[in-house]
Amino acid sequence: MNIWIEQQRALIDFTLASLARRKARNLGLLAVYTLLVFVLASVALFSHALRHEATRVLADAPEIVLQRLVAGRHDLIPPGYLEKIGNIRGVQKMEGRLWGYYYDPVIKANYTFMVPSAGGVERGTIVIGAALERVRGLALETGISFRAYSGKLYSFVVADILPHDSELVSADLVLMHEDDFRTFFEFPAGHYTDIALAVANPQEVRNIAAKLAAALPDSRPILREEMLRTYASIFAWREGIVLAILSGAILAFAILAWDKAAGLSAEEKREIGILKAIGWETGDVIRMKIWEGVLISLTAFLVGYVAAYLHVFRGGGVLFEPVLKGWAVLYPRFQLAPEIDGLAVATLFFFTVVPYTAAVLVPIWRAATTDPDAVMR
């Protein structure tokens, strides 16, 4: 055991000394390699955390949302609809929701105005998302005026700011009292934007949706599972773009690794011959090269992965924002909760460390099995 450790130490010492001889080249290789791992790991961590976040947010969303359609367009729910639905078995809770979009010409962005179902916002006050806080420079107890579509100006006092950890979905939210909402939008009394239904048993969701469609033929039930699928496909599409860019980087790296593998120089062959002649076994030469591959690829993997972790969870994934986020005009700036997928780490490890080490080894194998007497001439 001790002998084995000492052997590996000696081999590693030699590997490091030998790598240090071509510092610029090997550091360049390490940098490209690290960058590759960094980008790959960033995408993996980012999209995984984002998906996790979206699932978490949607978990609180109602199982079914009912919208009324007029001429195929989303329209208001007129009074009496809640009653018309009446008592469908399996529906735990049913409520009309009030929300709408407001275009703010000051910052040229849309907000979502919403009346929270639980209430809790006093008349004349609003609760705002963090993006709004930032962009309009608002703070607690400050006032802000919005010009309604009718042309009238309404003022509100900021009573609270939504927590930053949910910023992904709440960035552009403005929560207000029902009366304020109705006056501001001149929203007719008794009308709602849509209806949210809570269903206890997930097996019954489709059944209930069918019953709803039958009872209210001008309405369309939207299921949470469908929303989840939509989110998933949006993420998949965005990931696709990044992966397309990435495949270019991977190709470049493959060429680099191949070049290193194929271009086993005469000098390297000579050195392997010398090592064999002075008493190294074929296995020692190969072990030494395994260390070389492992040292380079493991360093690249660790540094790249840690950098990606910091980038995504401490730096908010700044480099990807334009591609991976941005369905709201108001830019969410959020800290994703650190979420690591063990399988993804293992996959990334396998696909970065193993091919490189193998690429280094294959040609060495051939050189290392040549006869040692060749160095005598």
Added chain:
Amino acid sequence: MIELIEVRKAFNQGKHNEFWALDGINLCIEAHRVTALCGPSGSGKTTLLTLIGCLARPTSGRARFKGEDISGLPERFLTQLRRRSFGFVFQQFNLIRGLSAEENIMLPAAPSGLPQHVVRARAAMLLDRLRLAHRRTARVEWLSGGEQQRVAIARALINDPEVLIADEPTANLDTTLAREFLAILESFASEGRTVILSSHDPLVIQSAAVHRVINMRDGRIVANYHDA
């Protein structure tokens, strides 16, 4: 110490350019002595050294090392035997460029599993003995020819071998350095090592440091005389 019986060595056997570099060598090399192989270029000196040093196997015939038949040993055992019992000084020195003198000297010990500090101490001792201590950390390609050769000698001795094999050791040295080298050889023999070298340098062959000269021609031994 080393016994060769009817040893033959062919290159490219069975092909149109088949060539017998050694053709029936019978030889017995005594321990603790300096033996020189000499003969014209192409006579098979280097080939014979590779067989003696376990770098290659004879095509036919037997080779014994300390009474044990080594001609049939598998590669792994040959390598081990080579590492433990033989040290090599090659004609072109064959040092690894870019590494320091010390790193080069320590290389043959890497597979042995000896603790690094032991190997380093031994390397320091050898450097001292060969008057190279001040060049310990210098890259080998910056060293002069004579210094490079002394690094090669130190490397050959790091595993404390019983047999030192040197192929044309003085070919790249001037007269003074060659004399110095012979003096070093003599000290090895007197401390109990066996030295086998090849040379066509009269300075080496006629030197008092060489105890026995074996003359070769066309893969055969033609004359073989001992010193007094």
